[in-house]
Amino acid sequence: MNRQNAHVAFARHWMSLPANFRGILWLSVGAFALSAADVCVKYLGHKFDPMQITLFRYAVGMVLLAPVFIRMGRDDLKTKKIWLHMTRMGFAFVAQLGVFLSIIHLPLADATAIMFSKPLFTTIVAVILLSEVVDRRRWTATFLGFIGVLIMIRPSSEGLDIMAMVAVGAALAFAIANVLIRVLTRTEPPNRVLFYYHIGGMAVFAGPAAWFWQTPVGIEWAMLVAIGVLTTAGIFCYLRAFAVGEANAVGPSENLRLIYAALFGFVLFSEVPSVWTGLGAVIIVACTYYIARAEAKR
Secondary structure: OHHHHHHHHHHHHHHHOOHHHHHHHHHHHHHHHHHHHHHHHHHHOOOOOHHHHHHHHHHHHHHHHHHHHHHHHHHHHOOOOHHHHHHHHHHHHHHHHHHHHHHHHOOHHHHHHHHOOHHHHHHHHHHHHHOOOOOHHHHHHHHHHHHHHHHHHOOEOOEOOHHHHHHHHHHHHHHHHHHHHHHHOOOOOHHHHHHHHHHHHHHHHHHHHHHOOOOOOOHHHHHHHHHHHHHHHHHHHHHHHHHHOOHHHHHHHHHHHHHHHHHHHHHHHOOOOOHHHHHHHHHHHHHHHHHHHHHHHO
């Protein structure tokens, strides 16, 4: 009984907090969860193929979300937009694999900062696919943001870092997938999108994962499961954050993920972010913050 009273008291105190503050807390926890998942990916990447790691990400997520899908029932899960789901999934799967590859082979801070360029690509993709109108200021912010990306990947006479380009490609693929979600959610409920995303991920990566399979031992099992748990928890926290708070007030808290990535990289993997990484990240964050505010007002 005392435990129930404590739970009720906590719930009342939580709901008494300002909505934007609750949103910031949700997003801060989500950013930490996703950064912790990245640590597991980077640690396991020396032994396990990214295909196998990606399979665990979708399989564990499917198990966690199964009660939601079961409660929806077969009728609510049926869709008439299967080809649009498959197109969106294709881009999302390429992006997820690219993210894991870049996390494994790049410093955590670099991989995370490059992924922050998604809103820059989203602006361009939305213009092409949705015919959205973008004003001059947003185009300027997008252009400056890409300068930040160039500063981070630092093209030289020796060419471009392949893994840095993989990270940029993953950001582009995620941007396309996110714009397609806008199209899908005009008629499809979000949970239906999640269902096809996870069941499709399991189907696509099961074969390649079996081919490259390495049997986990000991704590490796826990870390592979943790990737799915932390990723799913992080996405849930992000959804709750933007559901309870205003986007332009809550959104900047996502920048904590850059700090988490730099700290985890330094403490766990002895990675020291370069001056170029810091400068590029500052430009990208500033430009994406402006774009996010403009999008929230629109």
